[in-house]
Amino acid sequence: MEPQAHYYNLDLEWTETRKGKISSPQLNDEIEVATPPEFPGGIEGIWSPEHLFTASVVSCFMTSFTAVAEYSKLDFKSLKCPAVGKMERIDKKFIMSEVVIKPELVIKNTKDEEKAMKLLHKAEEICLITRSIKTEVKMEAIVKITETV
Structure with a gap:
């Protein structure tokens, strides 16, 4: 156990x-x-703490994605994921109000495109950091294909 x-x-x-x-x-x-x-x-x-906060969200997304991709046997060539954390004053207090992650996944086969997009969304859903914070996390995913089979 x-x-x-x-x-x-x-x-x-x-x-x-x-x-x-x-x-x-x-x-x-x-x-x-x-x-x-x-x-x-x-x-x-x-x-800064704000960079590390944003980094914790995006790195958790990456580790969640690689886990679900491995489990689902998705063959991918690369993953890059720019992220932007937004800090703003709300009710006279600064908070990290939003993190936008923009994963760009490169796969080999057109037939895996739908599966890849589902796994990207699954990774965002299961990320324990995202589930642990009140900050809104938005994902703007892109899947690119290098070869077709």
Whole structure:
């Protein structure tokens, strides 16, 4: 039987001004984080909580898609997925109100086009991050075919 809970440990260490670094005893790399430049004291060129929020949605979509594609035996050549997180002030508070993901899936066979689109939507539906947040997640999927059979 699978465990009912999994834990993901992070450590944040403030380094200076509005910057810090995030690490995990489970991972090798650190991520430098900072207040985004849109805010006073924000710093350009460093991952912000808003970037990481958007990244969690799009990376969860990718891992969900690869799982359902493997299970459904969909042969695909590539997947790229630009994403945009929208932060706005609502009722005098900033929130991440929307994340738009735009997966572009390349498959080999025309016969798999409908299946591919269904699996893209299934991945968005089962993504645990999307299910865990109140932010609206929109998907604008494109399936491209490289060869026909």
